Amino acid sequence: xPTAHICSIVPISKTVGANRIVPSVAIPHxxxxxxxxxxxxxxxxxxxxxxxxxxxxxxIAEQRVFD
Amino acid sequence: MPGKIRVIHYINQFFGGLGxxxxxxxxxxxxxxxxxxxxxxxxxxxxxxxxxxxxxGDNYMAEHLDEGxxxxxxxxxxxIARDKGLRxxxxxAGPAFAAGRYGMSCGAVCQSVQETFGIPAVTAMHPDNPAxxxxxxxxxxxxxxxxxxxxxxxxxxxxxxxxxLVAGEDIDPQTDGTIPRGLRQNYFAETTGAERAIEMLMxxxxxxxxxxxxxxxxxxxxxxxxxVADMGSATLAxxxxxxxxxxxxxxxxxxxxxxxxGEYSLEGLDRLSAxxxxxxxxxxxxxxxxEDPNRVLPLDVVRDLVREGRIGRLHETYFATVGxxxxxxxxxxxxxxxxxxxxxxxxxAVILTST
Numbered sequence: 379x380p381t382a383h384i385c386s387i388v389p390i391s392k393t394v395g396a397n398r399i400v401p402s403v404a405i406p407h408x409x410x411x412x413x414x415x416x417x418x419x420x421x422x423x424x425x426x427x428x429x430x431x432x433x434x435x436x437x438i439a440e441q442r443v444f445d
Numbered sequence: 446m447p448g449k450i451r452v453i454h455y456i457n458q459f460f461g462g463l464g465x466x467x468x469x470x471x472x473x474x475x476x477x478x479x480x481x482x483x484x485x486x487x488x489x490x491x492x493x494x495x496x497x498x499x500x501x502g503d504n505y506m507a508e509h510l511d512e513g514x515x516x517x518x519x520x521x522x523x524x525i526a527r528d529k530g531l532r533x534x535x536x537x538a539g540p541a542f543a544a545g546r547y548g549m550s551c552g553a554v555c556q557s558v559q560e561t562f563g564i565p566a567v568t569a570m571h572p573d574n575p576a577x578x579x580x581x582x583x584x585x586x587x588x589x590x591x592x593x594x595x596x597x598x599x600x601x602x603x604x605x606x607x608x609x610l611v612a613g614e615d616i617d618p619q620t621d622g623t624i625p626r627g628l629r630q631n632y633f634a635e636t637t638g639a640e641r642a643i644e645m646l647m648x649x650x651x652x653x654x655x656x657x658x659x660x661x662x663x664x665x666x667x668x669x670x671x672x673v674a675d676m677g678s679a680t681l682a683x684x685x686x687x688x689x690x691x692x693x694x695x696x697x698x699x700x701x702x703x704x705x706x707g708e709y710s711l712e713g714l715d716r717l718s719a720x721x722x723x724x725x726x727x728x729x730x731x732x733x734x735x736e737d738p739n740r741v742l743p744l745d746v747v748r749d750l751v752r753e754g755r756i757g758r759l760h761e762t763y764f765a766t767v768g769x770x771x772x773x774x775x776x777x778x779x780x781x782x783x784x785x786x787x788x789x790x791x792x793x794a795v796i797l798t799s800t
Contacts, residue, residue: 379788380670381684385799394773396797397669405800407733408687410740423739424746427796431676431755434794438669 471502548576686768688726700727
């Protein structure tokens with residue numbers, strides 16, 4: 379089944395063979411940003427998950443980074 | 446000239462000439478002298494005498510690994526008590542090539558013999574043999590080809606290494622053709638890492654063979670899965686390697702080199718919180734994840750998206766492990782198991798989050 383990998387280190391994800399890759403914010407907070415307000419964080423998080431959903435719905439022939 | 450090296454050889458039913466798969470459940474059988482490839486061992490090394498052969502069915506051992514090994518030890522003790530001349534200096538098992546069951550039983554027998562009798566044991570396997578994961582550290586395993594075409598070479602290796610083990614010499618994977626045991630040996634290099642790195646760069650610039658001090662693992666590729674036609678009618682599952690677990694880490698998932706993954710319920714949870722969950726990952730600063738675990742496992746926005754119809758359904762169980770120093774083999778195994786579980790319950794897509 380399709381899997382979207384939301385991750386901080388895209389080269390690692392590519393090397394280990396993930397096919398649908400969504401770059402995240404940062405290692406300690408991939409789907410958040412403590413510098414921002416809670417509302418802004420939620421927006422950021424939502425944006426990344428929506429990107430992941432797009433990746434899941436996209437036909438691909440090889441590894442692709444969705445950013 | 447030292448006396449003969451007395452060897453007891455352990456082989457499966459096929460190499461023992463007792464039958465094929467149909468004889469897989471064969472209990473341990475004892476034969477005086479060599480059998481099957483044992484004869485070739487004696488030809489290759491005149492100072493080796495294969496004094497006895499134990500033949501066991503692959504399934505017998507695979508299904509009762511500990512019991513089987515114990516039975517073999519008991520069998521050896523009985524035969525040696527009967528005839529002291531059988532007391533071996535060395536036990537040789539296989540070669541098992543790439544065969545998983547045979548590799549497991551060779552591994553179990555060698556390990557038991559080493560532990561019980563304190564005598565050296567040697568076997569041979571192809572680097573892909575699944576048994577290596579379990580026995581690599583405890584045993585000396587000669588590198589073999591994938592199948593019986595490599596019989597002679599494997600036995601030659603086992604003989605060479607066997608001699609060294611009996612003589613109490615150190616084995617070096619580079620020169621002795623054994624599979625690295627994953628043991629670290631410190632040594633003093635004559636030049637610093639910086640100097641060796643520059644030398645490596647110079648070789649590269651001159652177009653010479655660069656070499657490597659550390660061979661990189663090779664990762665397999667999986668063809669991309671077909672996309673979900675419409676997430677609005679699909680079931681999504683969440684998986685994370687970021688170590689997000691229920692507060693208290695009920696399954697005691699380790700913060701590095703995790704030996705397991707957990708399955709946790711999301712029922713009744715609209716979002717994760719500092720009270721309900723925590724991160725046990727030892728490879729990043731977990732302050733932000735502990736303050737708000739949704740920053741690693743985005744339950745809150747996924748719930749919103751389900752309510753809005755963008756996602757059909759969220760599977761109410763999520764899977765978590767710690768992706769810190771996790772061996773590739775283990776990670777692959779967890780992935781396979783989790784995928785099977787998800788497929789079984791009709792999940793159609795996964796979001797995997799990593800830190």
